[in-house]
Amino acid sequence: MSNDIAIIGVGMHPWGKWGKNFVEYGVKAARDAIKDAGIDWKDVQFVSGAATMRCGYPGYVAGATFAQALGWQGAEVNTSYAACASGSQALAAARAKILSGECEVALVVGADTTPKGFLAPQKGRRPDDPDWVRFHLGITNPTYFALYARRRMEMYGDTQDDFAMVKVKNAEHGFSNPYARYKKKFTAEDVAASAMVADPLRLMDICATSDGGAALIVCSMEYAKKIGKADAVKVAAISTVTPTYASSVIEMPDIATDSGAIVDAQSFRAALPVKAYEEAGIGPEDISLAEVYDLSTALELDWIEDLQLCERGQAAQLVREGATKIGGRLPINTSGGLACFGEAVPAQAISQICELTWQLRGEAGDRQVANANVGITANQGLFGHGSSVIVKK
Amino acid sequence: MTAKKKEPAIEGWFTMDSDKPHLLGSKCCDCGTFYFPKQKNFCKNPSCNGEEFEEVKLSRTGKVWSFTNSCYKPPEPFVAAEPFVPYTIAAVELEAEKMTVLGQVVEGVNVSDLKAGMEMELVLDTLYEDDESEKITWKWKPVSA
Known part of the structure; x- marks a missing residue:
């Protein structure tokens, strides 16, 4: 039995630092997705929201907040929070509802308004909270990205020029x-001239935090046929697996890894796409393009390898050859990625799927990848949350 | 002027032995898995139902897995000296425990002085001072230095 569902509508609000209420971004994205799907808002039976933790109570109940703002019409709601994978879990909730036959058409939506400046832990002395401990000892988010980047340089001979x-x-x-x-065509000189934050990463190697919103309308294949969209782009797989103990790589916000002394160590990032490939019955060789979570430039290279799109240690070579550019044989982050967007946590995983949908439909304009048939996403957030979604024609 | 009292920045995470300090972890009495920081209630090995742990001193040397620095002052609860002095950070793999532990590197050691695989040892050093005391943390130091 096929577990495919159709993506009949996509919509986004531009990313930026707009300083408005997150609801406004989500509603704009949702209205665009509804219009794109050619359905009426009142046709939506399930609203699956991705939560934001930065915008008070309305953010915790994002599904209901968006449903109310779009105009209460009796739809069922759900809200998911899974750090960077929130959008994928919201999509997974919608897919479960559709495949179980409980609803035919669902809205998946996430949006965020980010505060100014650094993200810092909650106040008060809390030595039991790993997030408090690591900040107290001087370990920030860029520390982790820089450790991964330096590890690539030490193991594979990657250079700062590769990251640039x-x-x-x-x-x-x-x-x-x-x-x-x-939206600026930065040069390698621009990157090299930006301030060093955590050696080897400079300011322009590290993504910012942004406001933004993204939404999808997904439905059963039967519903898609009924409204004349049988050839819509489909969700072929959603992986939201947790890590398997013992985790071998130091992960934010931890101060130490698990011990591999008794149980063999595993890589979480590499495990994420495995379930997606299995579920879709699709292999890395079938992938036309990928949207990956480039929290740093070097992390994009890790993801290319974790998605098995090249051998371990070979990703920098792909970049040097131009293979990961639009027009190359394996375009990565055709949207511009987090490098051009900045991270709007609950919207980000959804925006990755918006980009793949436009690409597979042939509607990506100047960014269009020729013969785009299958796309994959990857992202990872705090506390064992991550996702990989496969979208196909 | 008398020397300030030395206190651990985080209580119970390491011994205050200034010569040969150790991180204090724990070990599951059932399966033998190591933990740092200490695990106190339930073993996290999915195949183990262990609920008893013994405190263990972790290896005080290991090999560099990776390293970086902090060029900008972190936000609170970090307590920064004025003016802020950048510091180096290392992730060090402990061989017996097969575990990587983060820590600042002692002053005077820069990113350019480190290589993956380099032998490091644990030392005690000041994290910050307040009016009453000097707050102590563990730091990594190249064995050769």
């Missing part, structure tokens, strides 16, 4: 994306 090429490539991709926040 990722930024330059993503800046080129995002330049014509109307939803991107940063």
Whole structure:
């Protein structure tokens, strides 16, 4: 039995620092997705929201907040919070509802308004909270990204110039994306001139935090046929697996890894796509393009390898060859990625799917990848949350 | 002027032995898995139902897995000296425990002085001072230095 569902509508609010209420971004994205689907808001039977933790109670009950703002019409609601994977879990909830036959058409939506400046832990002395401990000892988010980046340099001979090429490539991709926040064709010189934050990563190697919103209308294949959209892009797999003990790589916000002394150590990032490939019955060789979570430039290279799109240690070579550019044989982050967007946590995983949908429909304009048939996403957040979604024609 | 009292920045995470300090972890009495920080109630090995742990001193040397620095002052609860002095950070793999532990690296050691695989040892050093006391933390130091 096929577990496919159809993506009949996609919509986004431009990323930026707009300083408005997150609900406004989500509703704009949702209305665009509903219009794109060619359905009426009152046809939506299930609203699956991705929560934000930064906008008070309305953010905790995002599904209901968006349903109310769009106009209460009796739909059922759900809210998911899974850090960076919130959007994928909201999509997974919608898919479960559709495949079980409980509803035919669902709205998946996430949006965020981010505070100014650094993200810091809650106040008060809390030595039992790993997030408090690591900040107290001087370990920030860029510390982790920089440790991964330096590890690549030590193990595979990657260079800071390689990392800069990722930024330059993503800046080129995002330049014509109307939803991107940063639309400037940065050069390797620009990256090299930016301030060192956590050696080897400079300010322009690390993504910012942004406001933004993204939404999908998904439905059963029967419903898609009924409204004349049988050839819609489909969700072929959603992986939201947790890590398997023992985790071998130091993960934010921990101060130490699990011990591999008794149980063999595992890589969480590498495990995420495995379930997605199995579920879709699709292999890495079938992938036309990927949207990956480039919290840093170097992390994009880790993801390319974790998605098995090349051998371990070979990703920088792909970038040097131009393979990961639009027009290359394996375009990565055609949207411009987090490098051009900045992170709007509950919207980000959904926006990755919006980009893949536009690409597979052939509606990506200047960013269009030729013969795009199958796309994959990857992201990872705090506390064992991550996702990988496969979208196919 | 008398020397300030030395206190651990986080109580119970390491011994205050200034010569040969150790991180204090725990070990599951059933399966033998190590934990740092200490696990106190339930073993996290999915195949183990262990609920008893013994405190263990972790290896005080290991090999560099990776390293970086902090060029900007972190937000609170970090207590920064004025003016802020950048510091180096290392992730060090403990061989017996097969575990990687983060920590600042002692002053004077820069990113350019480190390589993956380099032998490091645990030392005690000041994290910050307040009016009453000097707050002590563990730091990594190249064995050769």
